[in-house]
Amino acid sequence: MDAAHVDDDLVNVLFTEAQIHEKVGELAARIEADYEGQDLLIVGILRGAVMVMADMARALTRHVEMDWMAVSSYGSGTKSSGVVRILKDLDTDISGRHVVIVDEIIDTGLTLSWLTSNLSSRNPASVEICTLLRKPEAQQMPIDVKYVGWDIPNEFVVGYGLDYRERYRNLRDIGTLAPHVYS
Ligand code: PRP
Numbered sequence: 001m002d003a004a005h006v007d008d009d010l011v012n013v014l015f016t017e018a019q020i021h022e023k024v025g026e027l028a029a030r031i032e033a034d035y036e037g038q039d040l041l042i043v044g045i046l047r048g049a050v051m052v053m054a055d056m057a058r059a060l061t062r063h064v065e066m067d068w069m070a071v072s073s074y075g076s077g078t079k080s081s082g083v084v085r086i087l088k089d090l091d092t093d094i095s096g097r098h099v100v101i102v103d104e105i106i107d108t109g110l111t112l113s114w115l116t117s118n119l120s121s122r123n124p125a126s127v128e129i130c131t132l133l134r135k136p137e138a139q140q141m142p143i144d145v146k147y148v149g150w151d152i153p154n155e156f157v158v159g160y161g162l163d164y165r166e167r168y169r170n171l172r173d174i175g176t177l178a179p180h181v182y183s
Helices: 003-009 017-034 050-059 110-120
Strands: 010-015 041-046 065-073 084-088 098-106 126-134 147-151 174-177
Touching: 003 010, 003 174, 010 017, 017 050, 017 126, 017 147, 041 050, 041 110, 050 098, 065 110, 084 110, 098 110, 110 126
Parallel strands: 041 065, 041 098, 098 126, 126 147
Antiparallel strands: 010 174, 065 084
């Protein structure tokens, strides 16, 4: 569905499907240049990263392996706890591999910070992060992110994998959710 189908639920459309497509293409081109001649594994973080992974992989004009992890952010309940639990681990042995973690948003930074150090402990050749969106104002953990699509304000955004109570993930655009939906 697109923004017109959920018009009343959005304050605005932050990024259209076309803008997202162009941005993912730019990120893919940068990754392709940086890993030229090297093996590459991209790791998507379920569930939100499904869309960006699918588009990123298809934008690449080279072979790439894909794997997935699922984590429960904040296992003890609150974001600030920083506790992350692995619900589904990689199927791939990443030792000696070049890995790019692909996610759709970095909010506090706690999930990706934890994941980066977890994957780094498995002796990969390298680990980098690619995120479509980042909220600098929400960040609680310093985190080195090599590939960022857009920095956005600290607002509730949905679409293109991002959900509110499991809805809106299949929205083609990315929009700011109206407060009446969640308050
Ligand atoms: C989102 C996103 C990141 C995480 C970022 O996942 O995909 O993994 O939150 O937040 P942080 O920077 O504050 O740690 P979420 O927990 O919403 O799960 P989902 O992908 O299944 O929607």
